[in-house]
Amino acid sequence: MKSILNLFVSIATQPAILVALIAMLGLILQHKKTTEVVQGTIKTFAGFLVLIGGAGILSNSLTPFAKMFQFALHVQGVVPSNEAVVAIALVKYGTTTALIMLVGMIVNIALARFTRFKYIFLTGQAMLYMSCLTAVILVSAKLGTGWQTILLGGIFEGTLLTVTPALCQPYMRKITGGDEVAMGHTGNIGYATAGLAGQLFGNKEHSTEDIEMPKGLSFLRDSTVSITLLMGIVYIILAIVAGPHFVETKLSAGTNFLVYALVQAGTFAAGFVVVLQGVRMILAEIVPAFQGIATRLVPNSKPALDVPIIFPYAPNAVLIGFFTSFIVGTISMFIMIALGTTVIIPGVVGHFFCGAAAAIYGNATGGRRGAIIGATVNSLLISWLPLLILPVLGTLKLAASTFADTDYLVPGILLGNLGNAGTVAIVVGILGFLAVVLILSAVLNSRDRAKAAK
Numbered sequence: 121m122k123s124i125l126n127l128f129v130s131i132a133t134q135p136a137i138l139v140a141l142i143a144m145l146g147l148i149l150q151h152k153k154t155t156e157v158v159q160g161t162i163k164t165f166a167g168f169l170v171l172i173g174g175a176g177i178l179s180n181s182l183t184p185f186a187k188m189f190q191f192a193l194h195v196q197g198v199v200p201s202n203e204a205v206v207a208i209a210l211v212k213y214g215t216t217t218a219l220i221m222l223v224g225m226i227v228n229i230a231l232a233r234f235t236r237f238k239y240i241f242l243t244g245q246a247m248l249y250m251s252c253l254t255a256v257i258l259v260s261a262k263l264g265t266g267w268q269t270i271l272l273g274g275i276f277e278g279t280l281l282t283v284t285p286a287l288c289q290p291y292m293r294k295i296t297g298g299d300e301v302a303m304g305h306t307g308n309i310g311y312a313t314a315g316l317a318g319q320l321f322g323n324k325e326h327s328t329e330d331i332e333m334p335k336g337l338s339f340l341r342d343s344t345v346s347i348t349l350l351m352g353i354v355y356i357i358l359a360i361v362a363g364p365h366f367v368e369t370k371l372s373a374g375t376n377f378l379v380y381a382l383v384q385a386g387t388f389a390a391g392f393v394v395v396l397q398g399v400r401m402i403l404a405e406i407v408p409a410f411q412g413i414a415t416r417l418v419p420n421s422k423p424a425l426d427v428p429i430i431f432p433y434a435p436n437a438v439l440i441g442f443f444t445s446f447i448v449g450t451i452s453m454f455i456m457i458a459l460g461t462t463v464i465i466p467g468v469v470g471h472f473f474c475g476a477a478a479a480i481y482g483n484a485t486g487g488r489r490g491a492i493i494g495a496t497v498n499s500l501l502i503s504w505l506p507l508l509i510l511p512v513l514g515t516l517k518l519a520a521s522t523f524a525d526t527d528y529l530v531p532g533i534l535l536g537n538l539g540n541a542g543t544v545a546i547v548v549g550i551l552g553f554l555a556v557v558l559i560l561s562a563v564l565n566s567r568d569r570a571k572a573a574k
Contacts, residue, residue: 128222135244135426136168142242142413142423143405149412160405167401174398175428177391179469181384184371185355186468188362191370195453197463200470200506200524202306206252213255216269221251223274224281229418231282235561238421239285240413243304246426250277250306253523253532257512261539261546276535276550279557284308284527285424291315294484295433300407304424307474310501310526314478314494315485321493322486328436328479331488344389350439352385392435395428402429427477434491437483438476441495445475448499456507464506470524474498498526505529512536 131137143164147157186199210217224247232238241247254273263269285302288311293299303311318324359367359381367377375383406423414421431438449466456463475495482494506522509532523529538549 126218128218132221132225132244132247135242136165136172138244139168139242139402139406139423139425140165142240143409145417146409146412146414149416150409160409163401164405164409167398167405169398170401171395171398171426171428174391174394174396175426175473177394178388178472181388181391182468182472184367184380184384185358187371188358188367189468190465191366192358192361195457195463195465197453197456197465198506198510198522199465200467200502200522202249202524202528206249209252209256213252213259216255216259216273217248217252219270220255220273220277221247223270224251224277227274227278228282231278231557232421233418235282235558236565237282237286237557237561238414238418239282239289239302239304239424240418240421241281241285241304241424243306243424243426246304246306247277247281249523250281250528253528254535257532257535257539258546260512260536262543263546272547272550275554276531279554280527280531281424283557284312285422287312288315288481289422291481291484292430295430295480300410300422301403301429302422302424303427303430303477305427305473305477306525306527307427307477307498307502308527309530310474310498311477311481313501313526314498315481317497318482318484318486318490318494320486322482322488322490324485324487324490326487326489327434328440328483328488328491329434331436344393347392347435347439348386348389351388352382354443355381355385392431392438396432399429399432427473430477430480434480434483437479437491440488440491441475441477441479441482442472443475444479444492444495445471445499445502448496449503452500452503462507462510464503464522466503467524470502471499474502474525501526502529505533508533509536512539 131141140161144157144161147160152160225241228241232240251273254277255269258269258273263272281304284306285304285308288303288308289299291312292301292303294315305311356378359377362377364377367380368374372380402425406425410421410423446466446468449464449471453463453465475498478498479491479495482490482492484490486493502524505526506524506529509529510522512532523532535546535549538546
């Protein structure tokens, strides 16, 4: 049983394999030729590996950024990191987490099949992390590790991962200009909030992608050039502030600190280029392949894919969102120091991916102003909500780190507080969540039928 669970987790948490299998199933259901099935499956698999590789390059180039930042400011505190929390928790709750994830995937597919929320969540590592968070909170609520925890946890996770892409989809249509792909990331609550904030307070007439450049600077329209130059300036300033001794002894292995900063900036830009290529490969294969699943198994369903999938649609917003989010996170950190609370140090990787996406959502509804407002709102959420989830995780000695994205933080805080209220409260809360989604689906379907009848 354990070996089967390990195999399942290994496949499900590797999005390249998971999405390739989904693409293969879709092509088979369309009765494509064997050569087309093989070609589509391999291209989807390779495209996701390219995307993951690009995201890894981006993350690795941001690691020295974070180290220089912390050294320069001499701050200590909690750095939100999904990976750190999960690594600790899986040691004790690995089997429970895997079974919750399995039930959650089944619930997601069932809800996509029988409700109006037609989103199949395909970001495997996000599913694993959500399962782990759910297991930690349910066990701390005295539900144990038996079938009740697995069933309730799976219902909670599967429902959440079906609903959050639905929150983002109205904005995804504006971003992508279509309705073929959904957002499958654990920052969806923050992204939807950013889109709403942009809609309320922004001006969509002035997009981040329409920023005017003087003729002499027209070369900056090339995203690779502009990203390299901008990140180069930021890295060099940070390297100067941290000092050549720290950079050359702790980070660069003796390479001149300015040269090292430039290389990291170029590496960041290279990672962005790789991500864009991976996105193009995935969209070219997964969307047509998914039509087979949408037609045969889950009518009108859409794949919910990882956050870099939207980066090509607004590369200027990506940088605006990152810097806005990180600056707001840094200001929040200083306010926490002044207030004497636990200090949440801004995680550079989290602020990059979530801040970039929030700005893209804000830009889609409110242009440049919307991008800045959206990234600011999302940054405030991921900067301050960790203070509220730490007590929930602290009972299991996980307070050295915490979850980083809004879809862990908001549901985790709610679920944790229900757990503090007792077993009955948490059971009623989870089943009530599922009931609300089912009722809402029925009501909205009824409304649509009434409109069609007119």
